[in-house]
Each structure stands twice: as C-alpha cells, then as structure tokens.
Amino acid sequence: MAVRECDVLIIGAGPAGLAAALYASRAKLSTVVLDKGTPGGQVRTTWSMENYPGFARGMTGPELMDRFVDHAKEFGAEIVRGDVATVSFGGELKIVTTQKGEEYRARAVIVAPGAEPRTLGLPGERELRGKGVSYCATCDADFFEELDVVVIGNGDAAVEEAMYLTKFVNSATMIVVHDEGILDATAIIRDRAFKNPKMKWAWNSVVEEIRGDGIVESVVIKNIKTNERTELEANGVFVFVGTVPKTDFLKGHVDMDKRGYVIANELMETSADGVYCAGDARVKYLRQVITAAADGAIAAVAAEKYIHEEEGFREMVLDRENPVMVAFWSPTSQVSLDFLPAVERIAEQRAGKLNLVKIDIYKNQRVAGRYGITEAPTMAFFRKGQLVEKVCWPTNESELASVADKVIGG
Amino acid sequence: MLEVNKENFEAEVLAVPGPVLVDFWSTKCEPCVALVPEVEALAEKYGDKIKFCKLNVLENRRLSIGQKVLGLPTIAIYKGGEKVAELTKDDATCANIEAMIKEHGR
Numbered sequence: 001m002a003v004r005e006c007d008v009l010i011i012g013a014g015p016a017g018l019a020a021a022l023y024a025s026r027a028k029l030s031t032v033v034l035d036k037g038t039p040g041g042q043v044r045t046t047w048s049m050e051n052y053p054g055f056a057r058g059m060t061g062p063e064l065m066d067r068f069v070d071h072a073k074e075f076g077a078e079i080v081r082g083d084v085a086t087v088s089f090g091g092e093l094k095i096v097t098t099q100k101g102e103e104y105r106a107r108a109v110i111v112a113p114g115a116e117p118r119t120l121g122l123p124g125e126r127e128l129r130g131k132g133v134s135y136c137a138t139c140d141a142d143f144f145e146e147l148d149v150v151v152i153g154n155g156d157a158a159v160e161e162a163m164y165l166t167k168f169v170n171s172a173t174m175i176v177v178h179d180e181g182i183l184d185a186t187a188i189i190r191d192r193a194f195k196n197p198k199m200k201w202a203w204n205s206v207v208e209e210i211r212g213d214g215i216v217e218s219v220v221i222k223n224i225k226t227n228e229r230t231e232l233e234a235n236g237v238f239v240f241v242g243t244v245p246k247t248d249f250l251k252g253h254v255d256m257d258k259r260g261y262v263i264a265n266e267l268m269e270t271s272a273d274g275v276y277c278a279g280d281a282r283v284k285y286l287r288q289v290i291t292a293a294a295d296g297a298i299a300a301v302a303a304e305k306y307i308h309e310e311e312g313f314r315e316m317v318l319d320r321e322n323p324v325m326v327a328f329w330s331p332t333s334q335v336s337l338d339f340l341p342a343v344e345r346i347a348e349q350r351a352g353k354l355n356l357v358k359i360d361i362y363k364n365q366r367v368a369g370r371y372g373i374t375e376a377p378t379m380a381f382f383r384k385g386q387l388v389e390k391v392c393w394p395t396n397e398s399e400l401a402s403v404a405d406k407v408i409g410g
Numbered sequence: 411m412l413e414v415n416k417e418n419f420e421a422e423v424l425a426v427p428g429p430v431l432v433d434f435w436s437t438k439c440e441p442c443v444a445l446v447p448e449v450e451a452l453a454e455k456y457g458d459k460i461k462f463c464k465l466n467v468l469e470n471r472r473l474s475i476g477q478k479v480l481g482l483p484t485i486a487i488y489k490g491g492e493k494v495a496e497l498t499k500d501d502a503t504c505a506n507i508e509a510m511i512k513e514h515g516r
Contacts, residue, residue, distance in 0.1 A: 037444035044440040062440065081447075099505065116500075130481030130498030139439040142468055143480045214478045236480065 009106035014041020016279025017112035018068040019296030021077035036083040040065030089272040108303035115243035115280040124210035132216025149236035158240035159185040166198035245281040268299035318385040336377035428489035433464040439482040459515030
C-alpha cells in the first residue's frame with residue numbers, strides 16, 4: 001500500500017477544495033487534493049455562471065473551474081484522482097485511504113465533498129434515469145433537440161438550467177407548485193424566463209409519476225388546487241430540486257445535522273481536531289461558488305494556524321528532554337497575570353532542569369482543552385511528552401515549587 | 411477503443427456475438443470525460459474478455475435514442491445484438507463497470 005504524507009489533505013476539488021488548495025499551498029504547506037472525478041465539482045455541470053464577481057457574461061462553469069485548478073496548481077498544490085474509502089481523524093496524523101488502496105497521512109484535513117442533486121423518489125424516476133430522466137442539463141441536453149421536456153423545480157438553478165435547455169429543446173415546461181407568476185427563483189432570472197418563448201408553465205402543480213416503456217413518454221401532473229390529474233407527453237424530465245451532501249464517508253467521524261450536513265464553526269472547524277469542512281457539504285445559509293471559495297480560504301488559513309500551533313507545542317513541550325512547566329494564563333484573568341512572576345522565579349531557580357512555556361489559554365483553547373485545562377492560571381508539568389502533574393488555582397509559590405521539584409526528581 | 415457510429419454500429423456491435431461494451435459519451439458531458447481514463451484502463455485490463463467501443467452521442471443522437479440511451483454517462487454491454495447490461499449516471503462508476511465486465515465478459 002502506497003503511503004503518502006502531506007501537511008494538508010483536501011477531499012474534493014470543487015470551488016471550496018480548490019480555493020483551500022490555493023491558500024494552503026501559497027502558505028507553503030504541502031497540499032494534496034483528492035477528487036474522484038474531474039476537478040470542478042457541481043460547477044462543472046453548470047453552463048451559466050453570471051454571479052461570480054468579476055466574471056460576468058461569457059464565463060461558463062467549466063471554464064471558471066479550469067481557472068481555479070490552474071490557480072491552485074500554480075502554488076504547488078497537487079490534484080490527485082481518488083475516491084475516499086476510509087477516514088481516521090483521531091490521531092495527530094489524520095489517515096485517509098482510497099478505494100484503490102493508497103493511504104494519505106496529513107497533519108490537517110479539509111473536507112469539501114460538496115453535494116449532489118436530490119432525487120424525488122417518484123414512481124418511474126429511478127427506472128427511467130438515463131432514459132429521459134436527468135439531473136444534468138449540460139450532460140443530456142443534446143438528446144432532446146427539437147423535443148419536449150418537463151423541468152421539475154422553480155429555484156434559481158431549475159430556471160437557469162431550463163433556460164439552457166431551451167437552446168436545444170422544442171419546449172421546456174416548468175412544473176411549479178406555486179400560484180401563477182410566483183417562483184422561488186430571484187427576480188432577474190424569473191423575468192428573463194417569462195420572456196423566453198420556449199418556456200411553458202404548469203402552475204399549482206406537482207409531478208406524481210414518470211411514465212414510459214424503456215424511455216420517458218409522459219408525466220402525470222396533479223393540480224394541487226383542483227386535485228385534477230393530467231398526463232403530459234414529454235421526452236425528457238429534468239429534476240432540479242436542491243441537493244444532498246456527499247458526506248456518508250464522514251458519518252461517525254465528525255458531527256453532522258439530521259440531513260447529513262457537516263457542522264462547522266466560523267473557522268470551519270468540525271468536531272474533530274484538525275479537520276475542517278468547506279463548501280456545500282457544510283451547514284450554511286447560502287450555497288454558491290463564492291461562498292464555497294470563501295469557506296475554502298478560511299479553512300486553509302485555520303488549518304495552517306492549527307498545524308503551526310501543534311508543531312510549536314510539540315517542539316517546545318512534548319519533544320523536550322527536560323521536564324517542562326506549561327503556565328496556562330489568560331489576559332482576562334488578573335490572578336493569572338499576578339502569579340506569572342512567581343512562576344518565572346521557580347523556573348529560573350531550576351534553569352537547566354526545568355523549562356518554562358507560557359500559553360495564552362484563550363488563544364490556544366484546543367491545546368488547553370486536550371489536557372482538560374479550562375481555567376487560568378493552571379500550571380501543567382510535562383515529562384517526555386506526557387502530562388504528569390497539574391497545579392490549579394488557588395495555589396502559592398511554595399506549593400508550586402515543591403511540585404516542580406517532585407517532577408524534576410522523577 | 412474502437413470508435414463506433416451510425417455507419418458501423420450494426421456491424422461492430424449488433425451483428426457480432428459479443429460481448430461488446432459500448433461507452434456512450436460526449437465532449438459536453440463532464441462526468442463522461444472524467445470516466446474516460448477509467449474505461450481506457452479497463453480496456454487495457456479486460457481487452458481480451460470483451461470488445462471495447464465508444465460512441466459519441468453528439469454525432470449519433472438518433473442511434474443513441476434508438477438504443478434507449480437518453481442520458482450520460484451510459485455504459486452498456488451487448489451480446490448477440492441485444493443489450494444485456496447497462497450502467498448509467500451515478501451507477502457508472504469504475505468499480506461497477508468492472509463488476510459488470512466480470513459478469514458478462516468471456
């Protein structure tokens with residue numbers, strides 16, 4: 001089994017993963033991006049890209065993603081094809097294996113697996129997938145030249161994809177659950193769609209069934225106001241009803257919400273130390289290329305800081321030959337500030353036998369938390385990488401001195 | 411991999427006993443493009459077990475629809491002029507294709 005070590009391993013090469021790769025590699029971290037397909041994520045299957053700032057008309061999703069890829073590679077990030085099999089986030093080195101048996105060991109991991117189109121579970125939907133039922137307009141539009149298709153959904157993505165389809169099809173009928181004239185799509189997209197002569201509309205309606213013998217022939221539509229059912233002939237059914245996160249491989253490894261979205265804080269930190277989440281797979285308000293890229297940048301910077309903190313603690317505390325007294329202090333705790341001179345005196349009197357490291361508990365909550373230290377001042381003694389004694393407040397100079405001598409004495 | 415089209419599909423795929431694998435793809439289909447190296451690797455490995463063909467649907471739309479292929483990517487296996495197995499969309503993964511070849515290959 002091939003084993004590969006790196007500073008940052010990024011899972012997923014959509015806009016979030018690629019932005020993270022750019023930031024991480026530019027920060028001189030060795031960076032590997034794993035993706036099971038062509039880099040670019042869902043944006044790859046989106047033709048119209050007009051809301052990424054600085055790139056208005058004339059830039060397609062695939063083109064923008066090609067630029068993201070080139071930009072990430074420019075600073076040394078490596079993009080590797082691979083499908084994740086297992087993850088293990090417990091250790092200092094995070095271990096990720098692929099289906100093909102490669103093993104990656106990384107000091108920090110950024111998961112950016114993204115999302116995939118949601119299916120509806122309609123009768124006929126699964127059987128007729130690839131037979132006229134599609135979730136990807138750019139993939140399949142060509143089949144429907146001069147034919148009639150139905151589009152399910154009425155958000156921005158649904159309406160934009162339907163408009164793309166009208167370049168090929170004879171007609172695209174939008175099945176909309178709302179009253180006439182009301183769409184979830186934003187006004188600019190809605191107005192454009194209403195002017196498109198190839199777009200047709202079925203209001204107050206839902207699709208109940210997709211019918212066809214081997215290929216799609218019709219859909220059964222129900223009017224939710226009148227409960228009337230009609231069969232509408234169609235050669236294709238395009239479904240754009242939101243997405244689901246591709247996070248199955250993370251179950252049990254990081255905290256998620258009920259729908260499988262990964263819970264991360266403002267720094268993109270997940271519940272696992274050194275593991276970050278960016279992009280559509282995260283619990284968030286707006287899932288767009290720009291917010292995915294922003295997540296990626298934040299995750300990479302947070303991961304960089306994490307790696308340096310871990311490295312610092314290892315060098316200054318865990319790898320030392322002599323015992324180390326770590327004074328956890330806080331600028332908000334006056335007693336911890338007042339006690340520091342006493343701590344320093346104790347260390348000076350034992351110079352050569354005991355090292356002193358001062359850590360701001362507030363800035364290094366993760367390191368403090370790992371050793372169960374919640375309050376400042378706390379003096380923790382380490383010998384050969386292990387926590388051996390802890391002196392919590394309240395204490396005094398002579399009590400601390402006797403513990404220090406006990407630790408030195410082994 | 412042999413490029414098949416509306417002119418030679420009958421002779422190369424339907425008229426032979428098989429098995430024949432046909433990769434329905436197009437340059438506009440990103441998942442198909444991503445799959446190309448995987449399928450080519452499988453062609454190297456199983457070339458003696460099954461005949462590998464690819465069909466660009468952009469130039470052969472009617473033929474594809476006639477084969478009841480209206481979505482990409484689609485990988486199908488033919489025997490004696492009949493389609494005996496097929497994988498489409500998300501199911502068309504490298505692992506699934508390999509399993510299908512093992513089941514239907516010589």
